[in-house]
Amino acid sequence: MAKSILGSFGSVETKKRELSRSDVELIYYKDIKVADRNRKIRNVEELAEDILEDGLEHNILVRELENNSTYKYEIIAGHRRFSAIGILIKKGHSEFEYIPCKVKRHMDDVDARRRLHLNNINQSGYTPSEMLDAIEELEEIYRLKKKQDGIPGRIQKLIADDINLSKSQVGNYQYIINNATPELRELIRKLELPLNVALEISTLDHENQLMFIENEDHIDLVTIKEYKEELYSKPKKLENFQDDEEVDYGSEDDEIVLTNYTEFDAEEDYDQYYEDDNQYYDDSEDTDLEEEQPTTKKLTLQEMSANASNSIKDMLATMEKYSEWKKEREELEEIYNQFKEFVSDIGL
Incomplete structure (x- = not known):
């Protein structure tokens, strides 16, 4: 035996x-x-x-x-x-x-699939590509659980609470899920692209995602930002005009300016978006919405200074993760030190 x-x-x-x-x-x-x-x-x-x-x-x-x-x-x-x-x-x-x-x-089956992902994420961690797949399936799981069990809450918040990420981080993954081409998703798997790089590429339309992927040998934040700067600095094209008509390409004020960032916050848009039928869904059934609404409160000077200090520290912690923000972080640190001196001078 x-x-x-x-x-x-x-x-x-x-x-x-x-x-x-x-x-x-x-x-x-x-x-x-x-x-x-x-x-x-x-x-x-x-x-x-x-x-x-x-x-x-x-x-x-x-x-x-x-x-x-x-x-x-x-x-x-x-x-x-x-x-x-x-x-x-x-x-x-x-x-x-x-x-x-x-x-x-x-x-x-639904609960088993949910537990499978949560155990893997919490015990051994996921790569960015694995996390994309997991969040995509968790979205489907929670839509099913909402229909079957009527569980309250926004899907994004439910996922964030389960896998110990912020709602904005989950929103970034969801943005890639909804906007990345199949070719970009495959590249994320193949090269294990960092989340911020994949997110930056996914903000392009599908045609430019493909053009960038096909023509770039080295893909990182620098190359994608250079590509976007070149793309959005081109004059705008006008449709439905005759060959003998003058074309007004617009002034400098008409140029499209793309915000420079490494972490796109898709939370607010995605919270209202329901992927199944590509329509904005009615979230009035989410019973926890009222709890999430901000309430008006008169703050003291001490509370306002504490909030400002915490916000700056959060920004510094985020900027420390990205070498390309070194100069900006040093400038912000100087501002933060001046702010602390000001708070001390007024006796707070």
Whole structure:
């Protein structure tokens, strides 16, 4: 009889009796199904060696399947551990054929997909491309849960709370999801483009996204900003004019100016946008909207100075992440020091 992963002594039945007093069960590995939409798994061989030497430190989380003739359970968390155990079994370590699993019962497909992403994000982190895929699916999941369970709240806020990001960060991912061409999405996966670079490219229309991708050997914030400066400095074209008509290309005041930024805040626009039918959806059903409305409050000088100080510190922390803002950050630091001296001088 095969041995348990929990130790080299005793039978599987003995171990099952020992585990019967807990919420962990020993499950035969061929009864476990790998989730269809799981992420790419890395460094499995190293983990297999660790498990062989030290055993399985954390149980695998599975859900019980109903009406499935092939598998009895599906993995929710622990795909990398399961893959590592599979390597050991192929190498002849039959003692790993029975795996200790924590079983979730009566979990539907929607909740299972949600838990799969949340476990992966919170435990091992996602690359930008993996996060894009995860947020795109979480949007679909929460739309289904709103219809099925009537859960309150905006989808963007629900996702942000689940994966510990700000709403503006989630909005940036959503902006890329809704505006990036398939070619740009593939480039994000292939080159693992940073979020701010992908976001900058996705603000272009689809034609210019393709032109930029096809003609640039090196893609970063500098090259995309240079491309956009050249693009938006071109004179505007006029439609429906005759060859013998004078064309007024406009004055300098008519030039399009694109704001320079590295983190686009798409939160406000996206909150109103419903991707399924490309229409603005009615968010009046979101019961938490009233709570999010700002209230008018008369602030004291101390409160206003504290708010201003916190805002400047947040800006400095953000600018520190980007080398191209070094000069601006130094100038802001000087302003901040002057502000602190002013606050001190007036006795606040």
